[in-house]
Amino acid sequence: MTSNVVGLKIVAAGxxxxxxxxxxxxKVFPSTYEKILTPEQIDYMMDWMYSVDNxxxxxxxxxxxxxxxxxxxxxxxxxxxxxxxxxxEREGDDLFHLQKIYVLPQFQxxxxxxxxxxxxxxxxxxxxxxxxxxxxxxxxxxNPARGFYEKRGMREVDHGDYxxxxxxxxxxxxxxxxxxxxxx
Numbered sequence: 001m002t003s004n005v006v007g008l009k010i011v012a013a014g015x016x017x018x019x020x021x022x023x024x025x026x027k028v029f030p031s032t033y034e035k036i037l038t039p040e041q042i043d044y045m046m047d048w049m050y051s052v053d054n055x056x057x058x059x060x061x062x063x064x065x066x067x068x069x070x071x072x073x074x075x076x077x078x079x080x081x082x083x084x085x086x087x088x089e090r091e092g093d094d095l096f097h098l099q100k101i102y103v104l105p106q107f108q109x110x111x112x113x114x115x116x117x118x119x120x121x122x123x124x125x126x127x128x129x130x131x132x133x134x135x136x137x138x139x140x141x142x143n144p145a146r147g148f149y150e151k152r153g154m155r156e157v158d159h160g161d162y163x164x165x166x167x168x169x170x171x172x173x174x175x176x177x178x179x180x181x182x183x184x
Contacts, residue, residue, distance in 0.1 A: 010119045013065035018055040025050040028102040036142045041168050063089045083107035086116040096124045098137040138172040
């Protein structure tokens, strides 16, 4: 998919991309949560969600990852820069979960998160063309990204403290967006 964001390309990721996703996660996840979670919980969650083996397992279980690449501004430049990722998982007949959506710090405020969110919605529509469905996501109650999701049309539908192991909890809002098929 080509995004509406100038100079951005979003591609479906596969198992060969797990090391790249892991490397990006180490750049964005700790900085996102450094003021919200303890360093020990961040390390635990990085292994739980982002070890290369766990990324491979997620993909095998049906998580679809997409990676955003910032294209070079200069036509003579030969490489694009990975700048973010999103992961979507089908959880039921009419329910999908936006598992992860992150943009590397140096690429934030360039609307790449908008493009990744749009990619997730587009993917859900492609997987569920027959009628309305829902995308849900968890967002930490202290994460200012909640405002981003609200601007994208999501609303809070639940909240709670969800155990993730090792005595840690995700203290999250559950946000949802009803997805309607595109008009033909």
